[in-house]
Amino acid sequence: MVEKPRAEWSDEDKKKSNLYNVAKDILYKTLDKNMFIKIKTCSTAKEIWEKLTQLCEGNxxxxxxxxxxxxxxxxxxxxxxxxxxxxxxxxxxxxxxxxxxxxxxxxxxxxxxxxxxxxxxx
Structure with a gap:
């Protein structure tokens, strides 16, 4: 998947990006220091969520x-x-x-x- 340059973003792209950032922000703010250290290398909200699921629920x-x-x-x-x-x-x-x-x-x-x-x- 190739990401569009910011200059080419539509209003819908901007809205999705904002929601994505809000989701990451919520996840970051709800974690204590120990959990944050475990997920800080994740780059997307989905990666963070999957890592938290694995850490909390296990296999x-x-x-x-x-x-x-x-x-x-x-x-x-x-x-x-x-x-x-x-x-x-x-x-x-x-x-x-x-x-x-x-x-x-x-x-x-x-x-x-x-x-x-x-x-x-x-």
Missing amino acids: DQTKENKLTVSIQKFVNAKMKPGETMAEFDERFSNIICELIYLGKIYTNREISLKVMRALPRE
Whole structure:
């Protein structure tokens, strides 16, 4: 693909270039220093997005490992001694959100039963 000189850009080309720069700017501004260092060599917004996707989501093997770990967290979830219901609810909700993000959906019935089993007898 040959890029046109700026002098030959149409209004549509200028609009696309501006949107492209806005997209890069948004991506740059939302990253912390550590993540920025990992993507600073990328030259396009698409390259940045693909690199971030790979870094955050990983490949299929990484996703499978994350799912396995999240399922184990769900299976082993128990209310800790001294933990309040609010704290347990937040921790358990985070586990459910992880599972949903990774594509594992439990029914409301399964979640309710797990919560009941996770509570201490008293």
